[in-house]
Each structure stands twice: as C-alpha cells, then as structure tokens.
Amino acid sequence: MKLWEKGAFLSNGKLVESVQGANAADCAKNTIAYRILQKHNTSADASKLKIKFDKITSHDITYVGIIQTARASGLKKFPIPYVLTNCHNSLCAVGGTINEDDHMFGLTCAQKYGGIYVPPHQAVIHQFAREMLSRCGDMILGSDSHTRYGALGTMAIGEGGGELAKQLLGKTYDVNMPGVIAVYLTGSPVPGVGPQDVALAIIKEVFNNGYVKNKVMEFVGPGIKNLSADFRIGVDVMTTETTCLSSIWATDEKIREFYAIHGREGDYSELTPAENAWYDGAIEIDLSEIRPMIALPFHPSCAYTIDEVNANLLDLLDETEKRAKVSFxxxxxxxxxxxxxxxxxxxxxxxxxxxxxxxxxxxxxxxxxxxxxxxxxxxxxxxxxxxxxxxxxxxxxxxxxxxxxxxxxxxxxxxxxxxxxxxxxxxxxxxxxxxxxxxxxxxxxxxxxxxxxxxxxxxxxxxxxxxxxxxxxxxxxxxxxxxxxxxxxxxxxxIYEKRVYDSKGVAHPEVEIQFGPNIKDWPEMSALTNDLLLKVVSEIHDPVTTTDELIPSGETSSFRSNPLGLAEFTLSRKDPAYVGKAKAVRDRTAEVTEEVNKTAQILESAKPEFAGRVQKAGLGSTIFAVKPGDGSAREQAASCQKVLGGWANIANEYATKRYRSNLINWGMLPFLYKDGDKNLPFANGDYVFIPDVKKMVEEKLASVKAYAVKADSTVTEFELSTGELTDDERKIILAGCLINFYRN
The missing domain is CATH 3.30.499.10 (Aconitase, domain 3)
Structure with a gap:
C-alpha cells in the first residue's frame, strides 16, 4: 500500500504527479465527489457548502431525540423521505417497556409526519438503506456514524441528531468543501480474503496519521471491477473508521446488477471521474497483496495480518496489554x-x-x-x-x-x-x-x-x-x-411490503403520537452569557477519547429517549466521579458557591478589572480531553454533558467533525487549547474564567483570553480558540442550543 505525499491526477486511468497544461484547482472539479456535492449545494459559494440531502435515516437509539428536537422547533411534516429503523434497541426486555415504547413513538411519528417505519428485526439501518434508499448521485444523511453507501454511488454522511433535525426543518448541512482522496485499487483479492481484510489494511495505514480525516475517499482504479457489489459495500462501510467525512466509488455493471436485483435499475447511473481529475492525496492498493487481517483490542487501526500475529504472538499481545494500560x-x-x-x-x-x-x-x-x-x-x-x-x-x-x-x-x-x-x-x-x-x-x-x-x-x-x-x-x-x-x-x-410502514410522503396530522414514560422533553437551556466561569470536572489524557467513553453504549441505549436519565451514565466507565461533580456545578451547591466566591476573590485580587464580573458570569462545567469524539455519531456524547450543566469542551483537537458539530448543536463551545496536554494551565477541580466569550463568538474573534484559577490562589492567563464557525453555528452557541435557535 502506498500513500502519495502530495496530490495526484487520474489521467488515462492511472495516477500521475502532473499532467501537462492541467491545473490542480480546475481539475479538482473533475472528481465524482465534487460533482455530487455541488449538485446538492444550495449556496453560491463552491467552497462553503450548504447541503440539502435527498433522504435521511435514523435508528431507534437516535430518532426519538431528533424528532423531539424538531417538534420543539416547530416541525409539521417530514420534508424529505425519513426512514426510522429499529435495529439497535430491538431487545425489548431491556429496561422494561421502554424500547418498545420508543418503537411505537417512531411508528406514530412516521404516520403523523409522513415517514417510513421499519419494524424491529426486519433490517439493520444501513442494509435497508442499501436495498431501498440508495441511488447513484444522491446524498443521504444518517444519525449513525456508519452511514456509508458510496459503493452504490450514493454519498452518505453519518452525523449527530442535530444535523438531521436541521434537515427536517428545511435547513442545510454546512461544511467547507472537503478534500478528496483517491483510493486506487489494482489486482484481485486471493481466495479467503474478504472486505474486512481490505478495510482493516486501509485503516491501519491512514488512521493515526489523519491522512483522510474529514475528507472524502473516492474509490477508483482497475481493481474495482474484480470486486462484487457486496465486497465493495463491506469495504465502504468501514471507511468511517478512517475518520473520513464520506466516500464514493466509481460505478459499473456490477452495481447496475445490484440495482436490478433489487428492482430499482432506474436508480443506477454510471459514475466515473472526468479525465485528469485532481485528488488531494492518493492511496494505492494492490488487492492481491492483502492477507487476512485481525484488529486487536482496542481500535480498528491496531491491525495486523493473522499470520503476523501467529508468528509473533506473545510480543503483539504484550503490546496490546500495554495499550490497555493507558485506558484502564x-x-x-x-x-x-x-x-x-x-x-x-x-x-x-x-x-x-x-x-x-x-x-x-x-x-x-x-x-x-x-x-x-x-x-x-x-x-x-x-x-x-x-x-x-x-x-x-x-x-x-x-x-x-x-x-x-x-x-x-x-x-x-x-x-x-x-x-x-x-x-x-x-x-x-x-x-x-x-x-x-x-x-x-x-x-x-x-x-x-x-x-x-x-x-x-x-x-x-x-x-x-x-x-x-x-x-x-x-x-x-x-x-x-x-x-x-x-x-x-x-x-x-x-417481505418489506408486508411489514414496513411507508407513508409515501403523505402526512396524517390527526395521528396522536404515542409516548412512553421514558420519553422526556429536553430541559430548558439558557443562552450564552457575556462571561463564563467553568469548573474543570474531568481531565482525560488518553491519546484519543471515544464517544463510547463519553457516553457508554450497550444497556444505556435504552435511556436515550430520556435526556436526564441517560445523563447519569456520562463518562461513567471513564471517570465515575464526573456526573456528581457536574451536577454540583449545575445546581450551584453550597460547596460550589463557596468555591465560586473564593475564585472571585482570587481573580479580582490578581485582575482588578474583573471586579464584580466573576459571580455574575454564567456558571458551568467543562472537561479536558486530548482528542475527544472518535467513533459514533451519537449526539448524546455532547447533549448529556449539556443537560448536566456543561458549557464547553477544551481539547487539543477533535477526533471527528461529527463530535464537534454535536457540541455546537447543543450550545457548547468547542474550545481548542494548542499547547498540548503535558503542562496544562488548569487541572481537574480548577476554575477557568473566560471574559467576553459572547463577544468572541459574536464578533468572530480568532481567540479569547482565559484565566485558570487554582485553589492556591495562582492565576494563569492562557488562550482558547474555537476554530472556524459558520454564522449559523455562532447563532446556535449564542442561543444556547439548536432548539433555542429555531424557537427564537
């Protein structure tokens, strides 16, 4: 496998460094990804995309919160096809009746607002989308991180629920035009090698170096013809684990056959890059060289060939145990x-x-x-x-x-x-x-x-x-x-015609939504204040923090229709003390009040210009993590922090766009601290005062001065930034959350 250090042209079916007379900026428009993204871009600026999707899809862990958010913001009807599948909380004995209560909520919402409802055990979310929703040249947004249908010619993106709520309310998905990376396939897999083997080999090469982070992976090359549709799908779904934004493949007769088998040949069209397409990077893969792989705990990028593991067994297992020590x-x-x-x-x-x-x-x-x-x-x-x-x-x-x-x-x-x-x-x-x-x-x-x-x-x-x-x-x-x-x-x-409810886009507003006792409305959330006082209530120094660690999966999934109930599990498997500390700040307990008063005295003594401002500042909590948000699209990783009184994350970087978007949609500031994690100006339990934070957001300032206040009366000035924010993202943060933004 070869990673090109610089960009590449695809000329006469081959990757080359340059083409006489060809301009990279112009030829970047020749990729499949560029054409599809611009087709769905509603802005006049090709570099600042405002995308409207053709279809959206969710499962039973996410659709309740999405619809509740949209309902609170004025939803009357699903404006585009919205599929509600039930493939995550299908074990209805877990948590009593609450999983099936969510399913009945989903069915009645599909009836009321004009959606599609797939009952439990009929299909997992992405298989139903492949079989029934994909179409060459379309775009689909899903509230699951593995929303990937690129092998079928559909650009799909997995995001947090706030982005789907925006689509339901007629708004757009705003993102800078992403870079596009060619994945150039040659050769043919040997018997016994499957799609997961190819996918793990790719993830191993590109995850740690961020080669495709927030970019689109575009699969091209003569090796594609040697892969069946199912094989391509199996590789494609795993592109999420590279941290890319989306994926797309060149299509051919095997994809036409896939659509024909599913009775939808009219949804097929040939997609190929135009001649001399320019890519921001390229990954060359000879499929015949891939061997059966295994990704050892605890990440898909910890991948080796099975032969390598068997030959160096104790050494590689020892490395794995050492990695575990970092987390546990x-x-x-x-x-x-x-x-x-x-x-x-x-x-x-x-x-x-x-x-x-x-x-x-x-x-x-x-x-x-x-x-x-x-x-x-x-x-x-x-x-x-x-x-x-x-x-x-x-x-x-x-x-x-x-x-x-x-x-x-x-x-x-x-x-x-x-x-x-x-x-x-x-x-x-x-x-x-x-x-x-x-x-x-x-x-x-x-x-x-x-x-x-x-x-x-x-x-x-x-x-x-x-x-x-x-x-x-x-x-x-x-x-x-x-x-x-x-x-x-x-x-x-x-099979689907007999069991799936398909409204055909017709809403029935007279239908009453069926609620269960676990389905709760979002609590009220306040707007951003001029100044913020944040207590650091968790400090995580792992190289990467996954969304599973921020809010656990598994049995907690049954509580995702109950914001306050689910919040009790936040960081429970990483930092069990977090919830109690965050709630104490949110509820401004006597102990916290005493800490705030002491912080005000220390800060005002060191900085007299802040006299009277500290105690009037908005009070909330924050966490520090080196690189949070790898993995799932689940918005609850952010919303749970918010309902516990969180106002920000402080990180060296964010693992995915998804997690950063989730923070913003719940009115949380995605702060960046650029000087690493070894000598932080604050520690767990310290307070951070951020004056004029509202001004920074309103006036699009590049950064803001912050002041860490320690119990020993030390005050340290440092700098925080948020990175680039769109105008709407600024308004959402100022309003306090997406619901407030639309309500206002």
Missing amino acids: GDKVQFSLKSKVIDGKLYVDQGVIAGCAGGGFENICAAADILKGKDTGNGKFLLNVYPASMPVYMELMKNGAFASLVDAGAIIKTAFCGPCFGAGDTPANGALSIRHSTRNFPNREGSKIQNGQLSSVALMDARSIAATAANKGFLTAATEFDTEFSGKKYFFDKT
Whole structure:
C-alpha cells in the first residue's frame, strides 16, 4: 500500500504527479465527489457548502431525540423521505417497556409526519438503506456514524441528531468543501480474503496519521471491477473508521446488477471521474497483496495480518496489554497472553453481524468454509446475524443456513447489538472475534468500575469461520482450501411490503403520537452569557477519547429517549466521579458557591478589572480531553454533558467533525487549547474564567483570553480558540442550543 505525499491526477486511468497544461484547482472539479456535492449545494459559494440531502435515516437509539428536537422547533411534516429503523434497541426486555415504547413513538411519528417505519428485526439501518434508499448521485444523511453507501454511488454522511433535525426543518448541512482522496485499487483479492481484510489494511495505514480525516475517499482504479457489489459495500462501510467525512466509488455493471436485483435499475447511473481529475492525496492498493487481517483490542487501526500475529504472538499481545494500560490503568487486570494455549491464540466467541458482516456474500462464504465441519462443544460459540430479512430468506432457501447450523452456529435476526455491546456480550475476561465495525474499549459490555472487562478483535467473516472450524484457535481463511460456491442473490421485496410502514410522503396530522414514560422533553437551556466561569470536572489524557467513553453504549441505549436519565451514565466507565461533580456545578451547591466566591476573590485580587464580573458570569462545567469524539455519531456524547450543566469542551483537537458539530448543536463551545496536554494551565477541580466569550463568538474573534484559577490562589492567563464557525453555528452557541435557535 502506498500513500502519495502530495496530490495526484487520474489521467488515462492511472495516477500521475502532473499532467501537462492541467491545473490542480480546475481539475479538482473533475472528481465524482465534487460533482455530487455541488449538485446538492444550495449556496453560491463552491467552497462553503450548504447541503440539502435527498433522504435521511435514523435508528431507534437516535430518532426519538431528533424528532423531539424538531417538534420543539416547530416541525409539521417530514420534508424529505425519513426512514426510522429499529435495529439497535430491538431487545425489548431491556429496561422494561421502554424500547418498545420508543418503537411505537417512531411508528406514530412516521404516520403523523409522513415517514417510513421499519419494524424491529426486519433490517439493520444501513442494509435497508442499501436495498431501498440508495441511488447513484444522491446524498443521504444518517444519525449513525456508519452511514456509508458510496459503493452504490450514493454519498452518505453519518452525523449527530442535530444535523438531521436541521434537515427536517428545511435547513442545510454546512461544511467547507472537503478534500478528496483517491483510493486506487489494482489486482484481485486471493481466495479467503474478504472486505474486512481490505478495510482493516486501509485503516491501519491512514488512521493515526489523519491522512483522510474529514475528507472524502473516492474509490477508483482497475481493481474495482474484480470486486462484487457486496465486497465493495463491506469495504465502504468501514471507511468511517478512517475518520473520513464520506466516500464514493466509481460505478459499473456490477452495481447496475445490484440495482436490478433489487428492482430499482432506474436508480443506477454510471459514475466515473472526468479525465485528469485532481485528488488531494492518493492511496494505492494492490488487492492481491492483502492477507487476512485481525484488529486487536482496542481500535480498528491496531491491525495486523493473522499470520503476523501467529508468528509473533506473545510480543503483539504484550503490546496490546500495554495499550490497555493507558485506558484502564490499574482499574482492571487485562490479559490476552493468558489466551495462548500451546502457542496458539484461543478466542471465546465469534460473531458475524450488522452492517459490516451480515451481508449475503459474507455469510455464504462462512457457510462454505464450515460446510461439513463443526465448532465443537467447548466455550467457543459462533453467532450469525443476517443484515436483513430478505438476506435471511435467501440464506434459508440456498442452504447456507443449513451448513452453518449443522456446524454448530446460532442464527439470529437482523440486529446491531453485537456491534455496540447490547447483544452477545462476552464473559468477563473473554476475547470475541467479530465481523462488525468497532472494537473500542468500554464497548462490548465492559464495566470497568465493576471490575468487568471483555475485549473484541475485528476479523472478516471468512477467517472467523476458519477459526470456528478450528474450535476457536485463531486461523486465517487462506489456510483452508475452500471451494467457494458463489451463490447468486435473489431479493424478495414483498417481505418489506408486508411489514414496513411507508407513508409515501403523505402526512396524517390527526395521528396522536404515542409516548412512553421514558420519553422526556429536553430541559430548558439558557443562552450564552457575556462571561463564563467553568469548573474543570474531568481531565482525560488518553491519546484519543471515544464517544463510547463519553457516553457508554450497550444497556444505556435504552435511556436515550430520556435526556436526564441517560445523563447519569456520562463518562461513567471513564471517570465515575464526573456526573456528581457536574451536577454540583449545575445546581450551584453550597460547596460550589463557596468555591465560586473564593475564585472571585482570587481573580479580582490578581485582575482588578474583573471586579464584580466573576459571580455574575454564567456558571458551568467543562472537561479536558486530548482528542475527544472518535467513533459514533451519537449526539448524546455532547447533549448529556449539556443537560448536566456543561458549557464547553477544551481539547487539543477533535477526533471527528461529527463530535464537534454535536457540541455546537447543543450550545457548547468547542474550545481548542494548542499547547498540548503535558503542562496544562488548569487541572481537574480548577476554575477557568473566560471574559467576553459572547463577544468572541459574536464578533468572530480568532481567540479569547482565559484565566485558570487554582485553589492556591495562582492565576494563569492562557488562550482558547474555537476554530472556524459558520454564522449559523455562532447563532446556535449564542442561543444556547439548536432548539433555542429555531424557537427564537
């Protein structure tokens, strides 16, 4: 794999450094991404995009909050197709009735406002979008970070719920024109190598160096023709883990065939870059060189070939344990070396599931490898989740399920739970191998504060099946001489016609929304004050902080319709003291009042010009993290901080645009502190006074002076900035949140 240090032209089907007479700025307009983005841009400025999407989609963890936000802001009807899927909180026993209450809320809102409702276990969100929503040249916005349909010619973006609420209210998605990176594919994968292997190899190369961060990955090159639609989809969905903004692929006859199979051939069109397209960078990949991969805990970028792991087992497991120490410290004892038996790595569980693993071809390939074999009757267990009921039906018909069940696998229905810790949670200390999207810490049922920790390694379905055939000992699929059947897929649309509610865009305002006791309105939020006094209530020095650590996934998902209830879990697996500290500041307890008075005295003594201003300032909390927000699009990572009285984050940088947007939409200042995390001017428990913060936002000032006040009476002046903010983003922060902005 090769990363081009500088940009590249695509000329005569090949990457070159220069083309005589070609200008990079002009030729950047020849990419597929540029054409689609500008087609959806409603502004007169090609560099400052104001995008209106063709369709939007959410699942049952996110749609309640989105619709509640839009309702509070004046929603009357869904202006574009809005699909509400139910694939995350599908286990309705969790939390009593509250998951099914959310589903009934979703159904009645689809009826009232004119949407589409997909019942539980019918399809995971992204599979339904592939089968029923994608169209070449379209754009789709989803409230799930893995909203990626680029392989089907659709540019899709995963964002927090606030951005979907904007689309429901007729507003736009505002973003600078992103850079575009060519992913140039050559060659053909060897038998046993699957899409997850290719994806993990890419993530390994580009995550840590930020090569594609907030850019669009555009897949081109002669190797595309050697990949099926399903294979491309499997690579594409994992582009989220590179931190890119979106993705798009050149389309061809195999994509036309995909649309024809799904009865939508009219939604196909050929997409190719124009001659001499200019890219801001390029990734060259020879597919024939990719080998089965494994991403060891606790990130998809911690990827190695399976052969490399088996050859250097104890050394690589030791590195993994050292990485875990950074996140967990001494809170739990994490060991993978204990999984080594007779020089081989033993895993406890295998899962093939969700938007990444649950595709037709992945499961057929796993069935081919396991045909005539068995998984054994020991600890190892293999669970398989087809991504939709149409896929499930075809796997029943073609015999793939029979091979899997005969081998000892358990077949389940379409459900995203195994991806985020709400299904197939491993035992304490167990290691699970999964063809899913993430393996972050604190994700798969781990509760560090209770001494519980499980871990996940990411692999392709093919190598998971090979490992299952070896009774749980790590094995690459290329070690089996498998004859892959290449079964053809037949899509049965009547499965959806019988069960999915499709309003066809017709709203029925007379329908009463069905609420449950867990569905709560957002609490009132105040506008930004002239000055701010922030108490630092958590300090995180991990290189990256995931959204799973900011607000845990798993069983907490059932409370996402209850802002105050969910907020009780904020940072619970990273900093259990956070919630109590934040609430004390929000409620201005006697102890906090005393601290504020002392802070005012210290600051006014050092800076007499602030006399009388400190105690009148808006009071809130803040956290410091080096690089927060990697991973999920879940807006609750920000909204939970807000309802607990948070007014800002302070970070060296933000891991994704999604998380920064979520902060802004909940009226929180996305402060940047540029001087690293080793010698911070403040510490956990200190106060930070920021005078004239409202002026900074209103007048578009580049930065603001802040003053850290310590208990020992030390006052340190330092500088904070917010980075670039759009005019609307400034108005949202000034109003205190998106709801206030629209209400005003």
